[in-house]
Amino acid sequence: MASYKLSINGSSFSVEADPKMPLLWVLRDLLNLTGTKYGCGMSQCGACTVHLNGNAIRSCTMPVSAVGTQKITTIEGLSTDNSHTVQQAWIAEQVPQCGYCQTGQIMSAVALLKRNPNPTDRDIDMAMQGNICRCGTYPRIRKAIHKAAAMMKQPPAKGF
Amino acid sequence: MQQKHSIDRRAFLKLSSFTGAALTIGFYFPALGRETAAIVTASTAENLGIALNAFISIDKNGSVSILNHRSEMGQGSYQAVPQMIAEELEVSLDQVSISFAPGHQNKYGNQITGGSSTVRGAWKHLLRTGATAREMLIEAAAKIWSVPKDECYAQNGEVIHRPSNKKLGYGELVEEASKLTPPKQVVLKERKKYNLIGKPLPRQDTPLKVNGRAEFGMDKKLPGMLYAVVERSPHFLGKVKSYDDSAVKKMPGVKHVIKVHMPVFNTVREGIAIVADNTWAAMQARKALKVEWDTTGFEHLDTAALYNRMKEDLKKPGLSQRTGGNFEATFAKASKKVEAVYETPYEAHACMEPVNCVADVKEDRAEIWGPIQGPDWIQRDLADRLKIPIDKITVNMTFLGGGFGRKAFTDYTTEAALISKEIKAPVQVVWTREDDMTQGPFRPGAMYECKAGLNNGRIAAFQTKMAAQNMGHQNPGADKTSFNDSITEGLPEPYLNSIDHYSFSDIPTESPIPVMWWRSVYSSTNGFAYESFIDELAVAAEKDPLDLRRAHLRDERYLAIIDKLEEITGWKSRGKNSGWGVAITECFKSIVGEAVKVSKQADGKLKIDRIVAVMDCGWYVNPDIIKAQVEGSIVMALGAATTHATNFTDGKAVETNFHQYRMPRISDVPDMEIYIMENEEKPGGVGEPGLPPFAPALCNAIFDLTGKRIRKLPFNMNEV
Numbered sequence: 108m109a110s111y112k113l114s115i116n117g118s119s120f121s122v123e124a125d126p127k128m129p130l131l132w133v134l135r136d137l138l139n140l141t142g143t144k145y146g147c148g149m150s151q152c153g154a155c156t157v158h159l160n161g162n163a164i165r166s167c168t169m170p171v172s173a174v175g176t177q178k179i180t181t182i183e184g185l186s187t188d189n190s191h192t193v194q195q196a197w198i199a200e201q202v203p204q205c206g207y208c209q210t211g212q213i214m215s216a217v218a219l220l221k222r223n224p225n226p227t228d229r230d231i232d233m234a235m236q237g238n239i240c241r242c243g244t245y246p247r248i249r250k251a252i253h254k255a256a257a258m259m260k261q262p263p264a265k266g267f
Numbered sequence: 268m269q270q271k272h273s274i275d276r277r278a279f280l281k282l283s284s285f286t287g288a289a290l291t292i293g294f295y296f297p298a299l300g301r302e303t304a305a306i307v308t309a310s311t312a313e314n315l316g317i318a319l320n321a322f323i324s325i326d327k328n329g330s331v332s333i334l335n336h337r338s339e340m341g342q343g344s345y346q347a348v349p350q351m352i353a354e355e356l357e358v359s360l361d362q363v364s365i366s367f368a369p370g371h372q373n374k375y376g377n378q379i380t381g382g383s384s385t386v387r388g389a390w391k392h393l394l395r396t397g398a399t400a401r402e403m404l405i406e407a408a409a410k411i412w413s414v415p416k417d418e419c420y421a422q423n424g425e426v427i428h429r430p431s432n433k434k435l436g437y438g439e440l441v442e443e444a445s446k447l448t449p450p451k452q453v454v455l456k457e458r459k460k461y462n463l464i465g466k467p468l469p470r471q472d473t474p475l476k477v478n479g480r481a482e483f484g485m486d487k488k489l490p491g492m493l494y495a496v497v498e499r500s501p502h503f504l505g506k507v508k509s510y511d512d513s514a515v516k517k518m519p520g521v522k523h524v525i526k527v528h529m530p531v532f533n534t535v536r537e538g539i540a541i542v543a544d545n546t547w548a549a550m551q552a553r554k555a556l557k558v559e560w561d562t563t564g565f566e567h568l569d570t571a572a573l574y575n576r577m578k579e580d581l582k583k584p585g586l587s588q589r590t591g592g593n594f595e596a597t598f599a600k601a602s603k604k605v606e607a608v609y610e611t612p613y614e615a616h617a618c619m620e621p622v623n624c625v626a627d628v629k630e631d632r633a634e635i636w637g638p639i640q641g642p643d644w645i646q647r648d649l650a651d652r653l654k655i656p657i658d659k660i661t662v663n664m665t666f667l668g669g670g671f672g673r674k675a676f677t678d679y680t681t682e683a684a685l686i687s688k689e690i691k692a693p694v695q696v697v698w699t700r701e702d703d704m705t706q707g708p709f710r711p712g713a714m715y716e717c718k719a720g721l722n723n724g725r726i727a728a729f730q731t732k733m734a735a736q737n738m739g740h741q742n743p744g745a746d747k748t749s750f751n752d753s754i755t756e757g758l759p760e761p762y763l764n765s766i767d768h769y770s771f772s773d774i775p776t777e778s779p780i781p782v783m784w785w786r787s788v789y790s791s792t793n794g795f796a797y798e799s800f801i802d803e804l805a806v807a808a809e810k811d812p813l814d815l816r817r818a819h820l821r822d823e824r825y826l827a828i829i830d831k832l833e834e835i836t837g838w839k840s841r842g843k844n845s846g847w848g849v850a851i852t853e854c855f856k857s858i859v860g861e862a863v864k865v866s867k868q869a870d871g872k873l874k875i876d877r878i879v880a881v882m883d884c885g886w887y888v889n890p891d892i893i894k895a896q897v898e899g900s901i902v903m904a905l906g907a908a909t910t911h912a913t914n915f916t917d918g919k920a921v922e923t924n925f926h927q928y929r930m931p932r933i934s935d936v937p938d939m940e941i942y943i944m945e946n947e948e949k950p951g952g953v954g955e956p957g958l959p960p961f962a963p964a965l966c967n968a969i970f971d972l973t974g975k976r977i978r979k980l981p982f983n984m985n986e987v
């Protein structure tokens with residue numbers, strides 16, 4: 108057991124955890140931030156995607172001891188009222204079915220759009236390749252990302 | 268829709284019995300098995316001692332609460348149910364909130380979310396319940412104003428007196444209305460007057476699903492809750508011979524190590540549960556556990572042996588299910604004979620949310636939460652096993668991160684309850700992805716032998732035999748000479764009117780592998796055999812595949828789908844070098860036709876260029892949800908056709924996680940064109956029927972392009 112001070116969604120959290128405990132379980136079981144999901148535990152599905160200093164990572168294979176002072180953003184930190192452009196686009200395109208994979212999908216999409224505000228279909232396919240959706244919402248994910256990209260160009264887009 | 272989530276269930280039930288301040292009506296079935304529900308108010312129900320289906324309640328502010336009796340696993344009942352009730356009740360959707368009904372057999376009738384039945388099974392009752400409340404509110408207003416009832420009408424949560432334009436909101440009317448007797452007859456709205464039904468309204472659970480607030484079973488937390496994982500026998504019927512938990516008990520956070528069991532149909536699977544402070548501690552500790560299994564007394568099959576057995580089984584006559592005319596004689600004399608054998612794999616459900624369950628079992632009561640498709644089965648099962656009266660067992664449905672049939676099973680809930688009982692604490696049992704993927708139950712693999720005789724370009728004789736594990740035969744005391752509509756599922760019925768000589772039979776293959784419904788059940792594999800074979804017959808008869816179907820599917824609905832497919836795809840003018848395939852199947856009273864176009868890329872690899880689907884599900888509620896369900900069904904079918912399967916070695920599942928059970932990724936899936944037919948037919952299923960026609964349409968397209976016939980799934984698109 109060791110003590111960690113984590114910066115999550117702009118706040119600071121102290122946890123006592125085994126250094127090897129993946130960030131996923133720290134978030135879910137120790138901090139009750141359950142928007143980040145467990146899907147495979149081996150970086151195969153993307154359900155656990157969060158941002159580390161703005162980059163999308165798989166929290167299921169990231170030991171808490173490796174996080175250090177890097178800034179973590181989870182789905183809960185995107186907005187408090189669904190006002191983030193990507194959330195808005197997701198609602199507009201009615202992407203979720205069961206919804207379980209969607210928080211991870213959205214975190215991957217946000218990171219993509221930050222890097223590349225004008226993604227092509229191919230860019231989207233490449234960037235979203237690591238996120239599985241068993242419900243098959245892929246075509247709508249593609250549409251929603253294009254929509255978010257278009258919305259971002261129109262002020263007053265919020266969230267980036 | 269109030270985004271402040273659904274109201275608390277207990278508060279709802281209390282509200283429902285507080286009859287003075289609200290209008291609460293629901294339906295119940297006066298006699299078991301009766302088709303027609305009676306609609307009564309809460310106070311009548313109380314006087315008669317009836318367990319009321321508290322379906323809707325309108326309070327003094329005019330807010331409408333609905334208790335949904337179906338689980339929400341992505342198929343959209345969260346949206347469809349309020350959309351139907353709000354339509355007849357004449358309120359806007361934002362006046363309506365919804366919560367999940369806890370499992371209770373007597374109150375809600377059969378609650379299993381399966382067979383694409385949410386709308387199909389309850390639509391009339393839901394519409395009538397909404398209309399009844401509307402009529403009672405109108406009557407209440409007429410009474411207050413002392414005017415004739417037919418001078419009043421309801422609109423947007425108010426009753427309006429037409430001549431004077433006086434208005435009263437529903438909230439102001441509920442007290443008066445709750446004293447009335449619900450009318451026996453109500454007139455339902457005409458379809459053309461619908462404001463909500465038939466419109467692509469946004470789903471009301473979407474906001475919760477884009478910010479992490481939707482609560483899935485995995486997200487449920489209770490005060491003092493512990494977390495468990497279970498090392499179960501890797502063989503389907505294994506028992507614990509001995510185990511060594513000395514190292515486990517020293518691991519940080521571990522609280523208990525206990526032997527548990529769970530029922531799997533008529534068998535029992537044993538395991539060792541590790542209960543800890545958090546999920547990861549339990550998972551880590553599990554690695555230190557040593558178990559010796561007794562795996563004797565049952566077969567350790569591998570995939571090759573299983574399919575060899577099916578091949579042998581196909582030589583037997585089997586259980587005849589549907590026969591007409593004389594297949595053998597007609598086939599023997601046919602001018603052209605075609606024969607083919609098709610093979611489909613076992614599949615895991617692989618819901619994105621692995622199986623899990625939270626249980627809190629006390630001496631005299633039990634409560635569970637989880638992603639649950641069959642709450643009333645589970646309630647009964649727990650009452651039996653825990654020896655607790657059924658009314659002391661509460662089954663709460665959370666959102667489901669996918670279900671597809673897997674979460675209609677009672678194994679995981681029983682196991683969780685037994686662990687909670689033993690450790691005397693609330694516990695969440697989490698199945699790791701590996702547990703979820705290797706423990707089953709699975710979709711049964713199947714082998715089909717199809718034969719047909721053609722005369723003058725028409726199908727004169729048609730036979731299909733299926734060898735596969737029979738799902739119904741696994742239940743305790745099952746009659747193994749009975750079949751359960753297995754083989755004819757997915758078959759377009761009108762073929763049997765145009766083919767005079769046919770025979771369908773099912774040969775149940777024996778195996779200890781547990782099998783279970785998987786999205787669209789037997790149709791998911793039957794469809795591949797039927798519609799691939801029809802394509803082979805079209806080729807043999809030198810007929811266009813749509814024309815052959817047109818000649819044999821002499822039914823308005825089918826003909827309309829064929830016309831529509833022809834129109835959308837530009838079928839008649841399709842290029843010589845393009846590969847187009849079609850398939851049409853029927854499943855849960857809906858008919859779906861799909862067309863796929865494939866081409867070869869510069870590197871010689873196959874690519875899907877277009878996917879077109881035409882869905883006829885009769886009367887429908889929300890076209891956007893239907894489109895989403897068809898899209899999702901197609902992606903799931905694509906996976907089962909081209910990327911994944913569950914194999915067995917030494918009686919154990921081989922594929923343990925997504926690195927081996929490869930799912931379609933976003934780049935594998937093109938945009939799709941989905942059309943919904945407009946007609947006045949009864950509602951059919953929506954969540955499943957889009958799946959069966961996809962694999963045959965794809966394989967027929969590949970044949971059209973390359974001349975290669977694919978008869979065995981899954982196949983690798985890059986290796987055709």
Ligand code: FES
Nearest residue numbers: 146147148153167
């Ligand atoms: S849970 Fe982390 S990638 Fe699947």
Ligand code: FES
Nearest residue numbers: 205206240241242
């Ligand atoms: S929405 Fe269900 S897994 Fe993606």
